[in-house]
Amino acid sequence: MMKNSQIxxxxxxxxxxxxxxxAEDTNAPGISIELSATQTENAxxxxxxxxxxxxxxxxxxxxxxxxxxxxxGQVAQMTLLDFQDLPAGRxxxxxxxxxxxxxxxxxxxxxxxxxxxxxxxQAAKSCDQGLELKSMTNIELIG
Numbered sequence: 001m002m003k004n005s006q007i008x009x010x011x012x013x014x015x016x017x018x019x020x021x022x023a024e025d026t027n028a029p030g031i032s033i034e035l036s037a038t039q040t041e042n043a044x045x046x047x048x049x050x051x052x053x054x055x056x057x058x059x060x061x062x063x064x065x066x067x068x069x070x071x072x073g074q075v076a077q078m079t080l081l082d083f084q085d086l087p088a089g090r091x092x093x094x095x096x097x098x099x100x101x102x103x104x105x106x107x108x109x110x111x112x113x114x115x116x117x118x119x120x121x122q123a124a125k126s127c128d129q130g131l132e133l134k135s136m137t138n139i140e141l142i143g
Contacts, residue, residue, distance in 0.1 A: 029055045030130020031062075031086070033111060035141040036093070038103040045103040047139075048095045053086035055126050060085050061118040062127045067110040068101060076101055080115055108140035 037048040053059050063082045070076040117127035135141040
């Protein structure tokens with residue numbers, strides 16, 4: 001027969017696991033950007049990004065300075081990507097076409113920082129806080 005202290009010790013891992021799952025399910029404030037897909041077309045590369053605003057407020061305007069690196073790691077192109085408005089808690093997909101580069105020649109993309117970020121028309125710093133980046137492609141997404 002088990003004692004109460006033994007039962008309590010056996011239950012601890014279950015309680016810890018429940019706490020970890022709960023912590024993983026909550027989104028910390030920030031912006032998540034995923035390089036979701038790439039497609040070579042017309043001697044260029046079309047990139048699809050899934051972006052989500054995890055802040056409590058809608059972001060009404062966001063533009064990120066972005067750097068594309070060539071296959072040997074060299075800077076190939078610097079550009080500004082206008083992700084437009086990002087409603088709080090709702091995912092958005094934005095596509096950008098880079099006419100001078102085919103996808104196979106791009107090794108990574110750097111999100112260099114927010115060039116512009118606004119909430120209700122006022123400048124904000126929310127777009128660089130809690131930035132989470134990932135890639136579902138063979139092109140690395142860094143920041």
